[in-house]
Amino acid sequence: MTIDTINSQIRSVTGLELCNISCEKAYRRLFSGLSVSLSAGQCLRILGSNGSGKTSLLKIIAGLSRDFEGVIHWQGDERSQAFINKSELLYLGHLTGVKASLTPVENLSWWVSLCLPTYHLQHKDICNALSQLGLGCELNTPCHLLSAGQQRRVALARLILSQQKVWILDEPFTAIDPLGISQVEHYIKQHQSDGGMAIITSHQIIHHVELLHLDLADYQQGAK
Amino acid sequence: MSGTEREHASSFGVFAAVFFRDLTIYFRYRGSWINPLFFILMAITLFALGIGADSKAVLAYSPSIIWVIALLAVLLSLDSLFKSDFDDGSLEQLLLSSQSLYLAVLAKTLAHWFVTGLPIVIATPLLSLMLGISVDIAPQMGLGLLLGTGILSFIGAIGASLTVSLGSGGLLLSLLSMPLYVPAIIFGSQYIQDAINGWPLMPSLSMLIGLFLAAMVLSPLAIIGGLRLSVEA
Numbered sequence: 001m002t003i004d005t006i007n008s009q010i011r012s013v014t015g016l017e018l019c020n021i022s023c024e025k026a027y028r029r030l031f032s033g034l035s036v037s038l039s040a041g042q043c044l045r046i047l048g049s050n051g052s053g054k055t056s057l058l059k060i061i062a063g064l065s066r067d068f069e070g071v072i073h074w075q076g077d078e079r080s081q082a083f084i085n086k087s088e089l090l091y092l093g094h095l096t097g098v099k100a101s102l103t104p105v106e107n108l109s110w111w112v113s114l115c116l117p118t119y120h121l122q123h124k125d126i127c128n129a130l131s132q133l134g135l136g137c138e139l140n141t142p143c144h145l146l147s148a149g150q151q152r153r154v155a156l157a158r159l160i161l162s163q164q165k166v167w168i169l170d171e172p173f174t175a176i177d178p179l180g181i182s183q184v185e186h187y188i189k190q191h192q193s194d195g196g197m198a199i200i201t202s203h204q205i206i207h208h209v210e211l212l213h214l215d216l217a218d219y220q221q222g223a224k
Numbered sequence: 225m226s227g228t229e230r231e232h233a234s235s236f237g238v239f240a241a242v243f244f245r246d247l248t249i250y251f252r253y254r255g256s257w258i259n260p261l262f263f264i265l266m267a268i269t270l271f272a273l274g275i276g277a278d279s280k281a282v283l284a285y286s287p288s289i290i291w292v293i294a295l296l297a298v299l300l301s302l303d304s305l306f307k308s309d310f311d312d313g314s315l316e317q318l319l320l321s322s323q324s325l326y327l328a329v330l331a332k333t334l335a336h337w338f339v340t341g342l343p344i345v346i347a348t349p350l351l352s353l354m355l356g357i358s359v360d361i362a363p364q365m366g367l368g369l370l371l372g373t374g375i376l377s378f379i380g381a382i383g384a385s386l387t388v389s390l391g392s393g394g395l396l397l398s399l400l401s402m403p404l405y406v407p408a409i410i411f412g413s414q415y416i417q418d419a420i421n422g423w424p425l426m427p428s429l430s431m432l433i434g435l436f437l438a439a440m441v442l443s444p445l446a447i448i449g450g451l452r453l454s455v456e457a
Binding site: 059062063064065066067085086087089091093094095096097098099100101102106109110111113114115117118142 | 234237238240241242245248249252253308309311312313314316317318319320321322323328455456
């Protein structure tokens, strides 16, 4: 067999694929045999009751937790385990990564230089993103003086600046008012139409976005 | 700008971003750099008072007194090195950065050294006066403490990275770091002893420099591993 024919037999993965993922935490099996695949322009909503392992699954997908069994593929051949490239991933955990003693602008510019250093985003882009989320008057107020919802908005402003292909959002709507929620839904929809992928956990119903659903209850022990 | 040049620029960018952000945070919480300084001044005052006017005894013990106190001051502040970043999720963002994690961790630890070690170094002339050491050797002592506190910060940061996810890792942190601190303490106090007695400084100084460089270059690797483990939990 020539190398070409071998290569043609290896299926290449176009998006994100999880195969047979199992995770155990504190001697309890959270889920097992979980398989799902996601390609460009798709958005996955993960459902599950409290403690069912939604955040653990997101951490696994983000590559933050290696404590699982199964295989993850990301854009390439299916032979080897590959996590999502860090430069293509935006992760917004339920801890937002907003530092209370820094101002919204300082928080975001730190994040930009960590995660989007090559895009040469300017100070005004950051201010712009914050203003879009209604923080125009609080640009230089230390975050500990902001409300919980406003702090969450500082974190969500990353969605506006984002150039990443995959968004992983853990409960993005916590403490956000209805107007803010529809705004974030709009950003997700736009991201989706730009060919991006999103993985979201939320107890809220997400409107206006085409969603795939994954219910962790189906993968718990004893589930059929 | 060519591709590699841009890469260099952005890795320097991440170093600067982390370093100056941490300095900003430290300066907004003044306690983080004033507390170690106060601690060391208070402890040395008490030692000087406790030993009394016997200047010979003070001189004999002063190197170890200075070192032990500097060590405790650094150890006290290390607990918080990664704590707030862990609590608010900044650590996850740092670990998911597409940029060099090595440089980011190096910048964080250097910033910590800047705010805990440097005030102690600047206070050296005062410390020498309190212990009856001639102010003439304050520069040499300052250099020794500069290198020494650097070693303490870098090695201690390994322990801090491993214990950050534990609710109260303070004691465990000390237990983990203490054995690794032993060489630094031995050569550090030897260096100050040599300076006080007017002996040649090169042997102990070169050991200190060597330890410092090794700690600076190697410890970020261990710190990264520790932080990964802590975030996973």
